[in-house]
Amino acid sequence: MSALLDSRAARLLPDGEALVRHDAAVFDLRRRRDAAVAALPDFEALRAHAEAIKAHTLDHLDTYLERFESQASAAGARVHWAEDGVAHNRIVHELLEARGVRRVVKSKSMLTEECGLNPYLEAQGVEVVDTDLGERIVQLGGELPSHIVVPAVHRSRQEIGTLFHTHMGIPSGESDPVRLTEHARRDLRPRFLAAEAGITGVNFAIAETGSIVVCTNEGNADLGMGLPPLHIACMGIEKVIPTLADLATLLRLLARSATGQPITAYTSLVTGPRRGGELHIVIVDNGRSRLLASSAHRQALACIRCGACLNTCPVYRRAGGHAYGLAVAGPIGSVLAPALQSGDAARELPFASTLCGSCSAVCPVRIDLHDQLLVWRRTRARPRGIESGLYRLAAAVLARPALFRGAGRLLRIVWPLLSRHWLGNPARAWRVGRELPEHPGASFAARYRRLREAKR
Amino acid sequence: MDVALFIPCYVDQLAPSVGLATLRVLEHVGCRVHYDPRQTCCGQPFLNVGATREAARLARLYGACFEKAEAVVCPSASCVSTVRQRYAELDPGLESACARTFELGEFLVRELGRTELGSCFPHRVALLQSCHGLRELGLGHPSERVYATAPEPGVTESLLRAVEGLELAWPERPDECCGFGGAFSVKFPELSVRMGRDRLRALAATGAEYVTGSDMSCLLHLGSVARREGFGPRPIHLAEILASGLET
């Protein structure tokens, strides 16, 4: 039984140049993160502070969301609530429809990916242009983002040049990143100016002031918020934080953990609509309240979507985001999937890890990610059927020393057979890319016994 | 000092020389070593796949086997982290019994205060840090962490640096996982081997003849990849290095 992630990785990120490039590009973000956090001697204390802010917030999430709503409304924003992704899409569409909006610009929002907003709106005849350069690239390529911060990390410059040639009409053969970015700038600027609505995500929602905070390096979200008369901001319930002071701690951690920058180029607080405009905020549950109710898993809601866990994960780097088949891949994706998603893929993902613990070590809000995977293995993802029976059998043998020794002697006898090709060889999976070690002969127990006997 | 030896199932069957080396080292530093033949497995493979009932059963057997031991020493960091950190949640009654289980390196350095044993191993050796040893037992310093002041060398590093003639080499990405991960290695073989090959390349790039660590499972996995690829440093367990050149 080949695991889905494993076979998809082999197919979608084949061994060779693409794999090497992907692994190196993503690990480079980890290196930059290391350099940036090393400049803060109190970094570990800052993480602990962030963890405490999030834990307190989750303990009082209802209160803070109500406060946020009240403050945002007082500032002139309209707040909407959606129980799930479908409701979210409907609310957004109705807002657009009521104003005759056909052209929308959208900045990065993992929530809208999760809800499948783009295909929903497109089916209703609304043109949605993703304006974050990485998101624009994957949009033109007709695919999902493969990383939450650098969505097109799986694409080479040549591939991007080809996409731009096909969809934007630039000369063929262009592959220089500076020129490609310039082409995208020229293509997108008129779209910003002509857009009738801007949809953004929300990095943080501040209960104290009713403000939403949007962080970008490109400034695309700000153009989307500042030009069209209608701004729709989409947020998960877990995005709320209590005060502006809390924002300071989280901002100091977000960009450093994501890309190694001390802060993103643009960090915008928006409180109420701009002059002559409208601001609508859609607050989405979509399974998060279920996570909150689980004492084992609620800490996963602390996530600030920095992507540090993806960058450090040796499995993610060698599988690529698309192999996960989720809006959010990597360790945090694997922790959230069993709660937010059904199906075999979600059940399998907690096993797609060696539990090395690197993810937990880089998480700026100290989510115990690898431990979360282990908890899932015990609950929703635990072995069933034949597999469960095999484990019971193995345990029964290991629980009896005499049986264990006997099984060991048997293993030694059949060992050479395991290196041959035959149907049902249990060592087949091991022999993908590896040779079995030579069997060393007598066990330690046997040698120890001989050693002690020799001494007498 | 009286010490009980715990030789995990896979070491017993597939790397018995590591057990013998561990015995040698402990006797060399003056311990009276006992080996209880009732021992088999710490239960980690079951714990890691969510088969908690089976893991608890084996944990209780471990507890019964070692309840009277003053100290239990084991040449496998991942097994030790299972015993010390996971047994209590399997069965609260095991907590005190398991507090005194140590990985070989940490036992020597932290319990006995010994780093220099008189070992001799005149070779260039690259270090493969076990993820469990590093992040769960604190045998070294994880590269993710920020320290206000530079920390002292870790347990494993200290022991290796005290070995006569040994030239210690650190690979690029000093603590990236080798890709074994127990069941992961056979459930996700493509990814496991990709990780193993990359680790092998990084270790080979140091020019080391040998690669060592405190987890034989990682070393067996790497050795298996090396045998297929035809290159790479030879795996040797920390215990075997420490046992080298010891005077009888």
Next chain:
Amino acid sequence: MSARERVLARLRGAVRHERPPPGSFVPAIADSSWEAFAEMLRSVGGEPVGPVEPDALERTLADLCTDAGSGRVVAGPGVDGAWEQVSDEVAPVSLADVDVAILRGSIGVAENAAVALDGRHAPVRALPFLCERLVLLLEVRAIVPDMHAAIARMPVDATQFHHFTWISGPSKTADIEQTLVLGAHAARSLAVVGVRSHAESFR
């Protein structure tokens, strides 16, 4: 029951009310010098200018605009000189051809070279993002060491000005093979002119 009530009801059933809010964070770093700010600004792709005395400011800005070429230059409130002034009445799209925008920043942050720009000084929200080149004025004494100090210094009613943006360096992206490119969608360059003001700080 509305969706709002159902979501809140689920949350009320799940919350704990256990952990108190953590205290404030006191960071270890404390450098709020222009030099520290300028060095960080350079590292994020911005250009520190000066610091200059207030009476030299107009000359400095004129030089910057001349260096930039002969495009349309506009200025926000509180920027002295014969610049085209921008009011909040104009439609944002009418500013699409602006080459240089000169705006007053209110707080500078040494740890990340961020400059605070709020609705009082950037009356048209889109302006700092539409222009090709952005020039921000920053009083040297308005520089604080870190974000904790910076946020504490935000004017009490700052959020009532609808938008408040921290700007650190020019627009940038590394989405194409991790190659850093300046000027993704917004300003291609950012210059921060330090001003050694001795008069009462503009607020």
